[in-house]
Amino acid sequence: MFALCLLLAGKATAAPELPSEEYAVFRALLDHGLGPEAQQVIVAETTTGDPAGILPAVKADEVRAKELGTSLELLRDWSLMNERQFSLGQGFTTRVPHVLLSDSARETLFRGDEPQQGWKLFFRKYPLAAGLVRLSRAGFNAARSEALVYLEFQCGAECGSGRLVNLARTPGGIWQINNGELLWIAAPEEEQGPPVPIAPAPKARPQSKPIARPPVAPGSGP
Helix, strand or coil, X not given: CCCCECCCCCCCECCCCCCHHHHHHHHHHHHHHCCCCCCEEEXXXXXXXXXHHHCCCCCCHHHHHHHHCCCHHHHHHHHXXXXXXXXXXXXXXXXXXXXXXXHHHHHHHCCCCCHHHHHHHHHHHCCCEEEEEEECXXXXXXXXXXXXXXXXXXXXXXXXXXXXXXXXXXXXXXXXXXXXXXXXXXXXXXHHCCCCCCCCCCCCCCCCCECCXXXXXXXXXX
């Protein structure tokens, strides 16, 4: 049985506040995946960190950057920005009402040994949400015209996905989805359907404390 869990690698850095440009990237990414029926989005307050865990060294950086249609410079900046975890702050906005779920609140919801029970509590508390989103910090190229973000969506003990998404900024300063790579996906076997091509990363990254991930419903993101 697949259970999505997370044990924070270290205390998240609360200051300084992330740049406004980074929040603009987050909003573009989340709003892209929110359908017209979306009423609320729940986002983990702490960023993912752990670039090596997200992208195991099964491919050379040059190869992965080429597959993403982006630059080696951007991929390496993303890795550097995510060496530590950070806390999202007041600059965070989304098209629909959002909640930043703190580490302590998440641990309270998922403190038992049964992940499914934790999810029942989660959806009881947030009935308008599709699930929980987690975001990495954004990496940028030198021209600040491209950005790279890892986005996870968790919607149950056996429901979720993780994507590395490349965004580009238009001449008018608007961030738009460029392309992305599906790194992992999880669903009950009876609901999985045909195999989904994914990068050679673990289908479910090892974790140790139940948590959740994006209100970009599975399959609706890039």
